[in-house]
Each structure stands twice: as C-alpha cells, then as structure tokens.
Amino acid sequence: MRDSSRVFGAVIIGDEILSGKRQDKHFAKVAELLAARGLRLSWVEYLGDDRRRLAETFRRTMAAGDVVFSFGGIGNTPDDHTRQAAAAALGVDLEIHLEGRKELEARFGDEITDRRLQLVTFPAGARIIPNPFNRIPGFMAREHYFVPGFPQMAHPMIEWVLDTFYRNLFSPVDARVEKAFLLTGPTAYESALLDLMERIVADYPTLRLFSLPSIAGQERRHLELGVEGEPTLVDQAMEEIRVEVEKRGIDWRWRE
Secondary structure (H helix, E strand, C coil), X not given: CCCXXXXXXEEEECHHHHCCCCCCCCHHHHHHHHHCCCCCEEEEEEECXXXXXXXXXXXHHHHHCCEEEEECCCCCCCCCCHHHHHHHHHCCCEEECHHHHHHHHHHHCCCCCHHHHHHHEEECCCEEECCCXXXXXXXXXXXXXXXXXXXXXXXXHHHHHHHHHCHHHCCXXXXXXXXXXXXXXXXXXXXXXXXXXXXXXXXXXXXEEEEEEEEECCEEEEEEEEEEECHHHHHHHHHHHHHHHHHCCCEEEECC
C-alpha cells in the first residue's frame, strides 16, 4: 500500500534568485515530476547563500523526516555553502568521496586539480547522485538530495532519485481525481464553512481539501470548495458537501 504520509519538500538556494536577477526554474519542475508519479510537493523554501541559515534549515528538515530536494550551492566557488551546511546539519566532517572522485576522473582524466576535487568533497557517509549531463555528481544523506542549480543537470538527477528510491510510493495519476463546487451567496465564506471543512478533513483523512475564494475588485465572486483523491471517496465527500451547503441556503454549481 502506498505510504501517503511521506512529505516532499524543496529548498531552492541562491542570492541571485532572491534578488530577482535569475528566475527560479525548479519549483514548477519538481512539482511536475512528483505529480507525474502520483506524488505531491508539500512545501518549498527559498534561501540565500547563507551557510548558517542553510545549516539550520537542513537540521530542522532532517529532524522532521521529510524527503527534501535541495537545488544549488554545491559548486566550488566561495559563495557555495550547501555542502558545508549539510555537513554541519549532519554533525560530520567533509571528505573527498571516493566514488565521486572516480566520476571526476571519468570526466577530466588526469586533469584532476584540488579545486575540482572540491566538487566531490561531501559530508562523511554521503552517497552520490549521478549526473548524466557532465558526470559531476550531487550527494544524498538522510533523504536529503543535493543537486546543482543548473536545471539541465538537476532535473534528471531528481528523476533518478524518485525512480530509484521512491517507486513504491508511486500511484497511477488517473487513480486520483479533483472535484469542486463554486459556491455563491451571502454565507459562502470560508469562515462560515470552517466546521464543514474540518468535518470533511476528519472523515476523509486521505483526501486533500481545498478552498479558494475569488475576488474581483472590491467584490467577492465565489468560493471554490473541493477535494482531491481517490474517486469513490471524492464522490462521497462532495455529496456530503452538497447536502450541507444546500441546508445552509448556499447556491452551488460544479466547477468546470
């Protein structure tokens, strides 16, 4: 049975992203890669090139037991702090990874320099993530997967991680559906429907409930209320929602 309790998150690193000089291309892609396998991204954090803050973040997410994809900061320039932050979070030293060195040798031959060896200097005990683009690997530890910031390298590496370690969690994409009502009227507010939403969440813990208010100018147009998950349960939950909103005099129609 698929373990729906696993939480997937992403850490996207780089001062250039926070400054607006470069647009993030990872968030949408990792969400897409997960969705294609019937999985879901639960959170994302954007962080600058701050070693202390990165270490604090990884320490927290490792303690939480989340599966985390970290993008960026594993190069060998002074503004790359991810490997050092990961080592600090793990409480270990950095060391040259022997298998990583072999990948470098396959890439550069005899032209291995101390500077290039920094590219495969990882926290002790880490494993490598193969890089099909140029053979300079990323690394993994405690279900945290550290890949470069370059999308053409990072995204195939994340696909490899998912297909290698999390295939048992995959579910057919068409095994989950999403349905929603568009609610209108003077009581079609989230605050007025909290008790109903809380009941649906409690009665159907495997479904994802969502509510999205729509506002045009100063006026509220409608509230989109629905659930996503296994089709039979979705139909049951939506019928309960329909019955309850009709009792409360709220107009509804299916979202197209």
